[in-house]
Amino acid sequence: MPSTALTAAHPLKDVTASDSALRRFLHGLPGVDAVGLEGRAASLGTRSIKTTAKAYAIDLAISMVDLTTLEGADTPGKVRALGAKAVNPDPTDRTTPTTAAVCVYPDMVAVAKEAVAGSGVKVASVATAFPAGRAPIGVKLADVREAVAAGADEIDMVIDRGAFLAGRYLKVYDEITAVKEACGTSARLKVIFETGELSTYDNIRRASWLGMLAGADFIKTSTGKVAVNATPANTLLMLEAVRDFRAQTGIQVGVKPAGGIRTSKDAIKFLVLVNETAGEDWLDNHWFRFGASSLLNDLLMQRQKLATGRYSGPDYVTVD
Numbered sequence: 001m002p003s004t005a006l007t008a009a010h011p012l013k014d015v016t017a018s019d020s021a022l023r024r025f026l027h028g029l030p031g032v033d034a035v036g037l038e039g040r041a042a043s044l045g046t047r048s049i050k051t052t053a054k055a056y057a058i059d060l061a062i063s064m065v066d067l068t069t070l071e072g073a074d075t076p077g078k079v080r081a082l083g084a085k086a087v088n089p090d091p092t093d094r095t096t097p098t099t100a101a102v103c104v105y106p107d108m109v110a111v112a113k114e115a116v117a118g119s120g121v122k123v124a125s126v127a128t129a130f131p132a133g134r135a136p137i138g139v140k141l142a143d144v145r146e147a148v149a150a151g152a153d154e155i156d157m158v159i160d161r162g163a164f165l166a167g168r169y170l171k172v173y174d175e176i177t178a179v180k181e182a183c184g185t186s187a188r189l190k191v192i193f194e195t196g197e198l199s200t201y202d203n204i205r206r207a208s209w210l211g212m213l214a215g216a217d218f219i220k221t222s223t224g225k226v227a228v229n230a231t232p233a234n235t236l237l238m239l240e241a242v243r244d245f246r247a248q249t250g251i252q253v254g255v256k257p258a259g260g261i262r263t264s265k266d267a268i269k270f271l272v273l274v275n276e277t278a279g280e281d282w283l284d285n286h287w288f289r290f291g292a293s294s295l296l297n298d299l300l301m302q303r304q305k306l307a308t309g310r311y312s313g314p315d316y317v318t319v320d
Helices: 011-016 019-027 034-044 051-063 076-087 106-115 137-149 161-165 169-183 201-213 232-249 264-277 294-308
Strands: 065-068 101-104 122-127 154-158 188-192 218-220 254-256 290-292
Touching: 011 019, 011 201, 019 169, 019 201, 034 232, 034 264, 051 065, 051 264, 051 294, 065 076, 065 294, 076 101, 076 106, 101 106, 101 154, 106 122, 106 137, 122 137, 137 154, 137 169, 154 169, 161 169, 161 201, 169 188, 169 201, 201 218, 201 232, 218 232, 232 254, 232 264, 264 294, 290 294
Parallel strands: 065 101, 065 290, 101 122, 122 154, 154 188, 188 218, 218 254
Antiparallel strands: none
């Protein structure tokens, strides 16, 4: 797997040498044609997926889910139940893939790690004062280190949107690189932009490149805690960014849309976006994830429908 760090010899390394250099680079990126972007996303969403391909897509989508609980009322029992569901999503059909990961707060990482032990399911943890990100850098780094020490395989951090929107790009860059360092060699880093708060597609494109330049292993749309989360258009834009970044650097970065993706039909539309924009190399849970919980239930219902020809009763899946 290629390193996510730019080497000193790479020409893009110079763009992070100073705040002014980084600003020139980010504001020199091509402007986004909003009408064209939304039109292409809508057009790709109309692709018809037939039965055999649909069955494959549903299993692929299940394997890409980060099964998530991020509530103040989370208990060890709830996290253990979530872990059991991630490992064995459909107890009536052992051919069902496991999910990619379970995603929890740092204080629940050890519980989640025990619940999925031996399964291959990763444990992801939100950190850096999720979801607002309003905390001193020392607190954010302590948050990350605690999660990694407890066994987190992945860290989902939030950027300082206030700094980004104020044009303080180097501050955001430095914070991401510090978090990346705190992840060490054992945890992959997902960088959350909260696209609903960035206001424009141009800002989403700039944030995508900023995150990748700073060493993100994944770029992620949202926390799922605001009104506007993942959309086909903003995800398409981020997929274009990772495609173009790899073309320039040789470094592959994953994409994670999160929030608002609830049905199998929606998930398949996103998989079409991946295939048609970034390419088949990203059709794997090492490079693409869904931040979702209710999505898994619909995927399981649709999978059972394809297998038996009928929908199961309401007690077929657990209510998360």
